[in-house]
Amino acid sequence: MFLLAAALLLLPGFAQGGAVWPLPLTVATGEKVLHLDVERFHFKAIGYESELLSEAFKRYEELIFDTPSHLAEEALRGGAPANTSALAGALGRSRHTRIKRLRVYVGSYDQSLNLQTDESYTLSIASPTSTLQATTVFGALRGLETFSQLAGVEEGVDEEHGQQGLAKHKKHKHKRHEKKKHKKKKRRRRRSDSAFLVRVASIWDAPRFAHRGLLLDTGRHFLPVSALKDTLDAMAWAKLNVLHWHLVDDQSFPYASEALSRLAAAGAFSPAHTYSLDDVRGVVAYARARGIRIVPEFDTPGHTASWGRGYPDLLTDCYNESGARTGAGPLDPTRNGTYGALWRLLREAAGVFPDAYVHLGGDEVDLACWESNPAIKQWMAQHNMRNVRALLSMFEERVLSLAATAGRSYIVWQEVLDNGVRLRNDAVVHLRRVTGKGYRTLLSSPWYLNLGGFATPDWEAYYGVEPTAFGGSSEQQQLIIGGEACMWGEFVDATNLIQQTWPRANAVAERLWSGKDIRDVDAARPRYAEHRCRMLARGLGARPDTGPGFCPQD
Amino acid sequence: MFLLAAALLLLPGFAQGGAVWPLPLTVATGEKVLHLDVERFHFKAIGYESELLSEAFKRYEELIFDTPSHLAEEALRGGAPANTSALAGALGRSRHTRIKRLRVYVGSYDQSLNLQTDESYTLSIASPTSTLQATTVFGALRGLETFSQLAGVEEGVDEEHGQQGLAKHKKHKHKRHEKKKHKKKKRRRRRSDSAFLVRVASIWDAPRFAHRGLLLDTGRHFLPVSALKDTLDAMAWAKLNVLHWHLVDDQSFPYASEALSRLAAAGAFSPAHTYSLDDVRGVVAYARARGIRIVPEFDTPGHTASWGRGYPDLLTDCYNESGARTGAGPLDPTRNGTYGALWRLLREAAGVFPDAYVHLGGDEVDLACWESNPAIKQWMAQHNMRNVRALLSMFEERVLSLAATAGRSYIVWQEVLDNGVRLRNDAVVHLRRVTGKGYRTLLSSPWYLNLGGFATPDWEAYYGVEPTAFGGSSEQQQLIIGGEACMWGEFVDATNLIQQTWPRANAVAERLWSGKDIRDVDAARPRYAEHRCRMLARGLGARPDTGPGFCPQD
Structure with missing residues (x-):
């Protein structure tokens, strides 16, 4: 039968x-x-x-x-x-x-x-x-x-x-x-x-991978709570289960911490472009109701210009060769006040985000700025620290230890590992290039949705990725716990978030849920198109991604 | 003062x-x-x-x-x-x-x-x-x-x-x-x-160029009348004055001609995906109220697969080398019925579209299909026609003459000229590459908005184009009457039309309206960003195009 x-x-x-x-x-x-x-x-x-x-x-x-x-x-x-x-x-x-x-x-x-x-x-x-x-x-x-x-x-x-x-x-x-x-x-x-x-x-x-994520970036443009909820709906339909919320960045600090209230008061684009702690709790609850974890990211020590607008002392002054100040750089790793602020932020966040993991960033740190700062150089000499990579290691280890004290495991971008920082066993490394060194890993590099083209069915390339084919031994491959599609926010806000994320994130969703042998893009195309029409029927305007055609909901 | x-x-x-x-x-x-x-x-x-x-x-x-x-x-x-x-x-x-x-x-x-x-x-x-x-x-x-x-x-x-x-x-x-x-x-x-x-x-x-257009394509995906009206609003705000309506194509025939009713009845995606003549008149009136001309395009003899679903006899059967039929190709230029149908279509269109111009396409004609067809070869022999380019010339000259009889001047894609067709003096040639041969010309090649990228501020390249710098003598340059931004519809429908067209079409609008010396992209950027925010304030969701930031209307 x-x-x-x-x-x-x-x-x-x-x-x-x-x-x-x-x-x-x-x-x-x-x-x-x-x-x-x-x-x-x-x-x-x-x-x-x-x-x-x-x-x-x-x-x-x-x-x-x-x-x-x-x-x-x-x-x-x-x-x-x-x-x-x-x-x-x-x-x-x-x-x-x-x-x-x-x-x-x-x-x-x-x-x-x-x-x-x-x-x-x-x-x-x-x-x-x-x-x-x-x-x-x-x-x-x-x-x-x-x-x-x-x-x-x-x-x-x-x-x-x-x-x-x-x-x-x-x-x-x-x-x-x-x-x-x-x-x-x-x-x-x-x-x-x-x-x-x-x-x-x-x-x-049953899913092939346990961590099937989507990264949204609310630091470059603000995304209203309704846009986040729409995204969570679409994620649930595709069985994605982690929203990696890249909350803040150089450009703005919309997360309205109450412990450090000037972060958003001075660092957000405007008072209307902020998330209160209650807003955040609402998003977390909406996600949980759909079986979706929310992993917040507080990227440090780089990508923190917006932090300095409310708390200038947190940042490092950078100098040029003639000794003139050129602007603010990464968090200052030599001041205790930096760690005090991070502790207050992380402790509060642990009360708002129940997930076991917090993403601590760690990418693209301007080490040259640290090197240019006389006070930091002096501090390094006093502490017998040979180079700024050692300084970065010290910073990361202190921050990761704060997260652990707040009861959180952590995820970091690969650069942290590349810079020789020792991580705890429960750490997860977010890969940009290749597999890591014995840590559990997440794959994102092939799935930067924001880099796609208007007239390219790039979902086919996303679909064709085999996560375990990114090098490494079979032991290393078994350390891959999943991946994330990334929608960085430089050119995305509420006007185009849904259309530029969907249906393409669905391609990543099937890659991370379905069996390894399910990889025929021609066989997938009608289902992919049908699921896009289903999204329209359910009220979300996913863009047409498979060439000419129509849905009855057009 | x-x-x-x-x-x-x-x-x-x-x-x-x-x-x-x-x-x-x-x-x-x-x-x-x-x-x-x-x-x-x-x-x-x-x-x-x-x-x-x-x-x-x-x-x-x-x-x-x-x-x-x-x-x-x-x-x-x-x-x-x-x-x-x-x-x-x-x-x-x-x-x-x-x-x-x-x-x-x-x-x-x-x-x-x-x-x-x-x-x-x-x-x-x-x-x-x-x-x-x-x-x-x-x-x-x-x-x-x-x-x-x-x-x-x-x-x-x-x-x-x-x-x-x-x-x-x-x-x-x-x-x-x-x-x-x-x-x-x-x-x-x-x-x-x-x-x-x-x-x-x-x-x-006063405008620098008289023809400042935007091409929309309703053949690859249907665009509801409301999306066309939204587009017309945005065009008026940017002082664009021609909507080049690429009405129909291989994939669908949404224009519900009453003279040839099977064109849309069989050729549209569905009955819901059609424009009645009254719909069209409404769009034309809406445009005119904003000082915008509508130039309809009926692309012939290629890009006509959808025509054949209601009227199979209009198309040429194509054959492979062993003489087996492989499918339908361009309109059949050897049958009088083809011209009869075109006449009925154009005469009716002249009653619906008041503009002096109709765009007759003429691009990407599969001449090999004509060459493969025994009946066409026989017809060519009977009429002492040496090659299929001569056949194309004959077709174009007959179609252009029908348009003239219907009281319309015409615009054609450059291929028609490249194929040696003689045009009337009032013809306009729509350039893909270089200036033409004494005819008035329109420039589009640098402004295919649909080819842009999600994370690229490609408006800057559009803005930097100088229409008269595309070769040719100063006489030829004076023949440039304007240009068109093109939004081809393979990956665009109502879900993403506005976000993918705007604000980028504004860059072309300023290039075609403002003085030749207004070309400093850095000076333009704040105004460009402000006009995008203005569009949001007026209710249209143009995408963020100048990097991180916000509008109060986010």
């Missing part, structure tokens, strides 16, 4: 829809199509119950029943309009059974979200009983996402809300975070005029 | 604002700042009146009084928050006079909009009398745009609607074409809590 399929096939009766991104580890789909009973369908927790799960139920009911039908642009590529009569014919021949619920079993009450969290799940869609089983609630969230992607709107019965649905979608799109009160009414209307299908399927799924 | 300025200076008292893009031909600005009397200010037509003008008055009243303050991201680059106290101090020292109206004189009742339209204007902002004078109403539109850019909101008195204004702006942004009923109320509220300033200035302005 079941057919083991490497890629999910398009199913007759669907206005497309039903292909899953990222591709599950093993999928068996049957030929049968089941109707979701729109009047009565619900998710049903068996045994285990929690707010995380019940809120996810609500979210996925909305995604399934309140979004326009899924229709892949790829399928209609090259221009032929959909041959709906053939689909309708196929539909007529299949036997429908109504399913009224999906039973959800969660094995453990452990709700900790970290590198070790078990995200696996099994999903069986069959008549009369459909079940989702997972060890943790976060595995259940992944399974619900898969279920929502397997569901679609029946072709033909959906005519009434075609254009109307589109208008509704647009409203939905721009009011994603102020829409709650209309939901009930919409659901009822849809129920009466549409039929929802779901494939018969049996899936066992 | 007046200071002749090559670039407009930022004025004390303004929350920035007041720099004009594109830069006028001659500008003299004074140090004095005038208050717009928010209760009573209005535009006053003296003598000449028309609907075109009175509608423009309404539009510009809204733009001036209903948009958040202008604040250049560039000025605050590098991070220091605005030093508003210094501005306020400077303001305190300047003497304010309230102005209650701008008198608008238009010299001629001729409202024809074409290559010869006089777009010059003079604008004098002074106390007690401010005047705008222009030969044509379209010149007056350009002057109103300049006036609106010179105006700004006074720093400090605008606090009350800071965040509120932003929220309002967002709504405004996403409902640009369904917002009318809220206007009155908003204006009144603003009037009571803000002060609007305008610089004392004396400007004489």
Whole structure:
């Protein structure tokens, strides 16, 4: 009865829809199509119950029943309009059974979200009983996402809300975070005029890598909380599980620390361009509800010009060859006040960001500035420090030790390692080039989304990357715990964040979730295009990335 | 009293604002700042009146009084928050006079909009009398745009609607074409809590080139009418005056011709992805109200695959070396039916598009397909035609003659000329590489916006182009009537059209409007950034293009 399929096939009766991104580890789909009973369908927790799960139920009911039908642009590529009569014919021949619920079993009450969290799940869609089983609630969230992607709107019965649905979608799109009160009414209307299908399927799924991240940069341009939440939604749809929040940089300090209040008061672009601690807590909670960790980055000792606007003493004065001051450089590693400030910042951050990890940067440090400063040179002589690399080592070791004291493990950019700094065993090294020296590593270098081109399907290159093919022994390869797509913010703000990040980050998401052998870009393209259309249906304006075509949500 | 300025200076008292893009031909600005009397200010037509003008008055009243303050991201680059106290101090020292109206004189009742339209204007902002004078109403539109850019909101008195204004702006942004009923109320509220300033200035302005265009491509992806209207707004703000509408292409035929109804019925992506003739007329009227011509393009004989879905006989069958049919190629130039269909299409289009010009494409024709077709070879032999280039010449000459019969001059891509086709004297050649052979020419090759990169400020390269430096004698250089920025649609649809087109098209706009000596990219950058913030204030999400920074409308 079941057919083991490497890629999910398009199913007759669907206005497309039903292909899953990222591709599950093993999928068996049957030929049968089941109707979701729109009047009565619900998710049903068996045994285990929690707010995380019940809120996810609500979210996925909305995604399934309140979004326009899924229709892949790829399928209609090259221009032929959909041959709906053939689909309708196929539909007529299949036997429908109504399913009224999906039973959800969660094995453990452990709700900790970290590198070790078990995200696996099994999903069986069959008549009369459909079940989702997972060890943790976060595995259940992944399974619900898969279920929502397997569901679609029946072709033909959906005519009434075609254009109307589109208008509704647009409203939905721009009011994603102020829409709650209309939901009930919409659901009822849809129920009466549409039929929802779901494939018969049996899936066992688990991620290949534990850390599947996206870096956003709020130091170069401010991103409003709504843009961060939109991004978290899109990440959850692609089963990405870490938002690496590059909070601050030379250009601005939007993180409104209360412990060091002048950092944002003087370092943000304006008072409107800041995140209060409550804003941050809200983003963290929104992410956790979607099984996404937030790893904050406070990049030091470089990339800190904005720190100096409120606290000039934190920075090193740089001098030119004739001894004239030329400006401010990295944090001053020789003053105790620097470490006092960092401690207050990190201790506070540990109360706001619950994740076990904090990213401490460590890249692109202007060592020449330290070298040019007479007071620093004097300090080094007093402390028998031969060169500024040793000074950097000392700084990093002190900062990393502060993080540890605040109860946090840390991630650092590769330069820290290159500069000979000793790291703790639980450190993670964020690679720009090659694998590290016995530490667990994250890969980002091939996935700098911000470097892409307007007219280039660069998602294909991202997709083709094999994380373990970046050199190193098999032991070193096993130290790769995942990777991150990076969207640096020099040319990105709320106007173009979604369009420039998506759908391209989806390519990285499948690379990090799906099996190593899933790498045929031609086979992936229709699913990739369909998932982009799905994002539009769900209200996010991901750009067209696979050449000419359309989605019904255009 | 007046200071002749090559670039407009930022004025004390303004929350920035007041720099004009594109830069006028001659500008003299004074140090004095005038208050717009928010209760009573209005535009006053003296003598000449028309609907075109009175509608423009309404539009510009809204733009001036209903948009958040202008604040250049560039000025605050590098991070220091605005030093508003210094501005306020400077303001305190300047003497304010309230102005209650701008008198608008238009010299001629001729409202024809074409290559010869006089777009010059003079604008004098002074106390007690401010005047705008222009030969044509379209010149007056350009002057109103300049006036609106010179105006700004006074720093400090605008606090009350800071965040509120932003929220309002967002709504405004996403409902640009369904917002009318809220206007009155908003204006009144603003009037009571803000002060609007305008610089004392004396400007004489006229464009350097008569044809300042933007190409949009609705063949590769459909663009909804609202996206076209948004684009037309942005064009008017930058004084661009031609929308080159690349309507149809291989991938789809969204133009719902009634004369040849199967073109769109079978050739569009879907029935929802079409423009009715009324849709088109609405876009044309919207453009004309902003002084923008619409030049439609029906690309022939290549790029016509979508035509063949409804009318297969129009296309040439292509064959491989063993004589097997391989697919459909360009229009069949040997069948009279081809010309009959083109005539019906062009005659109908002449009734929908009032512009004197139609663009007939002529690029990238697959001559090898014609050569492979036995029937075409036989026809060529019968007509003593030596090669397929001669066949192409014949086709082009017949099509161009049909356009002439329909009362239209034509523009063609350069390949047509390269293929030796004789053109009429009023033809315009759309250059991809070098100047032509005695015909008037348009330049596009350096301005393919769609080829840009996400993280590249490629507007600087666009800005640096000198149109007359593309070879040719001075006579040939004088034949350059302008140029077009091109946004080809392979990777662009409604999700990213605005962000990928703007603000970069503004660089081309200034190149084509302002004097030849205005080419210092560093001097242009703050104005360029300010105009981008102005676009945000007016509700269009142009992307950040000058590196890190912010607008208050972020």
